[in-house]
Amino acid sequence: MASLESDSDRVVVKTPTSAPTSATSAVLAVVALIALFLAPLVGNKYIIFLITLILINVISVQGLNFLIGYTGQLSLGHGAFVALGAYLTAILCNTYSASFWVVIVIVPLATGLVGVLVALPALRLKGLYLAMVTLAFHMVVSLGLMSLDDITGGYQGMAVPNPRLGSVVFNTEGHFYYLALLCALLIYAASANVARSKFYRGFIAVKEKEISAQAMGISLWYYKTLAFLFASIYGGLAGCLFAVTMGHVTPNHFPMMMSIEFIMMITVGGPGSFVGLTIGASLITLLPYFLLYAVQEMGTVVPSVVVYFADIKIVIYGLVLVGSLMFLPGGLYGLKAKVQGWLAK
């Protein structure tokens, strides 16, 4: 048996990968891009809406990846940044009738600022303590959204007006889809650049061994704050897109379960890799919709099942989270390396 000494700074998975480089993956990426751009011409509204949600979640899960995947800091409150982004968008567009195109720039910067503020106490903490602080942060934000009802509309939530660009009013699924797609591509490009920069190497050094990183002249303070800043900027952008896509925000859109869903996306897909994150985000975004469909289908045979939908959903969520950690270290993307290993033998 190996040493049982718990080594709290060890990495979960070591698969730092950057953008696809080989010729086949480049071709695949181009094909996927063309398919994504043409999707609204063929797909029906519901499918386009679901893909929009996936794209939004891809953005925010890439943000969380800076913390969990790169820097090794567990944040249980990423959903709070998405909630803040969405509500800021709603408040600015609705109460102050600001232009959406200004708001979409301001909101990520504002949530980034909040992220840095959260990072300040979090810098002294890691592991357990950090998890608790970020969990508490999400709870405080949720309580705030509900109790500050003269600003946020309380349980009713608030409406988000449709943005307009010149004479075009954004009001169909297709419009929001292209908006989310554009943002997601920008975010991919930004993340791919970060993954090739000194920031990435700094993040990984912090994750691998904080003390050695410090000894090499890497400022923990700087890199952890940076990871929180990036994470909250991405979260805020995702929240902004979410608000405008839904057209309405309520506290129910951002439950604790949302933060857990982001973690599931990372554990299922695989931390640190863009392909893994995209797979994870797609599967976990679709999971509740698939479950709803399955339960409704079962409901036609056994009507009592429908009553238990909420509970069945969280049972499945628990199974997926625990199962992915037990049987898929490295996520689905990590399987690729395993399969290649078997084939090579």
Place this chain on the structure above:
Amino acid sequence: MLGELQIVLSICLTSLPIGSVYCLLALSFVLIYRATKIFNLCQGEIMMLGAYIAYTAVQYKLPFVLAVVSSLVLTTAASLFLEKYVLRSFVGKPISVSIMVTLGLGILLRGLIGIVWGVDQKVLEVPMFEEMAALPLVHMTYGKLSVIIFSILAILGLEVFFKYSRLGMAIRATASNVNGAMLMGVNIWHVFSFSWVLAAVISAVTGIFVARLSILEPGISQYAFIAIAALVLGGFDSIKGAIIGGFIIGIFEGLAVFYIGGQSKHLVGFVVMFIVLMIRPYGLFGIKKVARV
């Protein structure tokens, strides 16, 4: 001025039962964490499971004592199952992984409890719980008194157990150095299992108290989060810290409800947690770790 002091004192006294609950829950977190270095976030759900099993036993007209015993046995069995088949493979892994796993187990358990027992509020019948204690000077119901007494007994029992019994010493040895304990012939798997059993027993009894002090519904697992605030205050690896932290949080809650209002109750734990983490991140009694390369 004297009136003010009396009010504060009486609030402290009336906060003792809820303080005991936090203290017991914090203890069950610490027991597992110290021995296995796994932070069991699903302890709140295990507590809830204990309460629901007791509820079902009472529904089947079992005598109350038997209901408590069956709840203890079944909760312990469930806990052991989780320890053996799920968490054992995560011993020695980074703490963030075990946090994610136990978070997942927590929502899994909450869902299962929801499916089996439903989400509506239930009343757990406990004999004599609401009767005023027939003791001089004590103006408390038997129920509230018994929470306090149980917490004191649990604390004393653990103290004696850790100090004088062989297994208790093995647990302390494992807590201080796993590899060393293993080399000295301690069967650490027994130590791990036994820590989970202790935590499950304490949680199950606490669950029954919580279900009666408030009401039996899936929301009561939230008490565990406030117990975590108590833990942060006391220090994650200190039993003494868990006890004192639990009572302090209970008293702060009582004071906040009286002076600020009922809504502030839910925020007290978090506010205390933030402040402690800013000033003294290792808690009042935790050990400040010096990192070595």
